[in-house]
Amino acid sequence: MKKMSLRTRVLTGAVAAAALGAGTFGAVSANATAPAAATAAAVKADAADRNLQQSTHLTVAAATKAAQAALDAAKKENQRVSVAVVDRNGNTVVTLRGDGAGPQSPESAVKKAYTAVSWNAPTSELVKRLEQAPNLKDIPGTLFLAGGSPVQVKGAPVAGIGVAGAPSGDLDEKFAAAGVAAVTK
Secondary structure (H helix, E strand, O other), rough: OOOOOOOHHHHHHHHHHHHHHHHHHHHHHHHHOHHHHHHHHHHHHHHHOOOOOOOOOOOHHHHHHHHHHHHHHHHHHHOOOEEEEEEEEEEEEEEOOOOOOOHHHHHHHHHHHHHHHHHHHOOOHHHHHHHHHHHHHHHOOOOOOOOOEEEEOOOOOEEEEEEEEEOHHHHHHHHHHHHHHHHHO
8 A cells, every 4th residue: 555645645634624524514504494493393293292291390580589588587587597499300490598507508408498399298297207218318319307398389399498507497497488488479
């Protein structure tokens, strides 16, 4: 096999790069108009597809309103807490750490909110269930302490609010309930 000269190798590489670039540009250009058509087709398919289910989630504005209401309720009682709001899937939407709240409180608030939405029950009730099923506490991401409340729409959980940092779980849960009330009025 004959060895190519440096000039031939450089020219061959440049031609290959140009061809690759032109192909990529053409593919990107061709796809630039495809999303509009694909979206219209997807919407039609979604409307008719009986295998899909719609779910309800709080908006960021509603989650922030709930978190702020819980934080305000705690502040009225001179409590330093953190508040977290998670969506139906347990993803954190909002976390507010009140002035002077302990360093462990933001993470605890998220875990309480996650626990409340996962079981669609206040975490104070879930603590009682540990007597019959003590291994519940071993589920990752959960915290079975009072202070978490689910936000429900037609009985189904759409979010969870967790509060942590007050000297008792009862107070944490009272503040979480204030957050729920702010968005379910």
